[in-house]
Amino acid sequence: MVMDIRFEQVDFTYQPNSPFEQRVLFDLDFQIKDGSYHALVGHTGSGKSTILQHLNALLKPTKGTVTIGDRVITPTTNNKNLKPLRKKVGIVFQFPESQLFEETVAKDIMFGPKNFGVSEEDAAKLAEEYIELVGLPLETLKKSPFDLSGGQMRRVAIAGVLAMEPEVLVLDEPTAGLDPQGRREMMAMFAHLQKEKQLTIVLVTHLMDDVADFADYVTVLEKGRVVKQGTPNDVFQDVAWLEEKQLGVPTAAAFAKRLQEKGWTFNELPLTAEALAKVILTKEGLAHDE
């Protein structure tokens, strides 16, 4: 099924009609295409986490509509019957290791699928499949989640969400606090999963390198409004604008920019290390020809 996610004129206010009222989303319009790898970037407080919680109706808009696949969420949508939606949209929250609670890793991974009506045996199979996918040995399944290291707990928590086999996978800074190798492995695993299972991935991150490496599409948010969107190529060309907004620039693009200041010319700024290396090599090649 096509799982486009559309935000139409979405406003959101925390604790409306109370003295603590706080408006965080303003007339938000944007779209996440089915099967795409979509990155959301912006400062803390730009409304990213609020948007995430709209993706599976944990929050409902105070105005406007959110369309998720064939479900339309309006301010008056009933809280009942949202389970099918939550099965389709899996969210990995920030520091997901805090959601572990079962006696064994296996039970914790099976918890999600079982809530959505998967049988005990099938859930056990899913647990085996996904524990390996997140890069942990099968023996881990028998351990208590609280005996694991922080990084391993993170992997178990992510396996628990993946085991629900969602069509849309939402990741809120999935690699925050991981070591560089763990981070690379994790990001490669998500990218692989997306290609293999045609998942839609929504990634919230502060790491522009990850955005440049993996995302098909970027939405830049500021104070609850979309200020820029497009492919990473479109968005990251304007290095000065990004620096002014203090959003950060992919390392490769920043380096290319410095080369540009030294007299190099690029048709467009390369965003990844590979692209940069390729450009430099071809230029060098040209230099040899002369």
Next chain:
Amino acid sequence: MMNKLIFGRYIPGDSIIHRLDPRTKLLMSFYFIGIIFLANNWQSYLFLAVFTFIAILLSKINLGFFLRGVRPLLWLIIFTVALQMFFTSGGEVYWQWGIFRLTEFGVINGIFIFCRFVLIIFISTLLTLSTPPLALSDAIEAILRPLKVIKFPVHEISLMLSIALRFVPTLMDETEKIMNAQRARGVDFGEGSIVQKMKAIVPLLIPLFVSSFNRAEDLATAMEARGYQGGDGRTKYRILHWQVKDTLTVIVFVFVTIGLVWLKN
């Protein structure tokens, strides 16, 4: 859900009530709750109500907050008032049905109890709305200090109190976060039979306890690393100052008491 609780929240402001010493506010609130029980006729209740109303006006806090503070306790109030009304005998009988009897004394008693409830809630809401939690715990420490003579662990209690107060909002956020994470994994909170509801709490409660343990361990390590060795020989950063307005407040309360004693039967 939890955000609806007004009672126990602090609203920053800059009024005479906000600037009073927290010790004054705490003691006087308790004192006020004590003297409410002296009131026993229309005049005395009216007198106390006017006094409370003036205090609320002085705090410059929206009256809506106070009304909202009453709301969660509304059922308790109605229940108590109803009990009083229907089961107090004496005076003229207005209406009777079986053991239920509406009498003159019952109605009067019911109304008085209602006033008492509302006044107590208003004055304690005023205390918490106008005093930051940390100032309150400082005040409690200062008030308990004489108990040191009987080996009461005043420092430890007040440290625990201020840490507990500091972590209430953090734990609230954490609860919200874990609830959302489990909802996303298909847990329905507050749905189904009472057994199902209780079962649904487990995936929330265990992570909360675990994270509290971890937090406690981290905090204890961080405190030791910063040279904390217990209460002896410590100096204080926040020092409470008794000012003229605090003395005035106490004097006002003396007059209120005199007025009350004069008005009551």
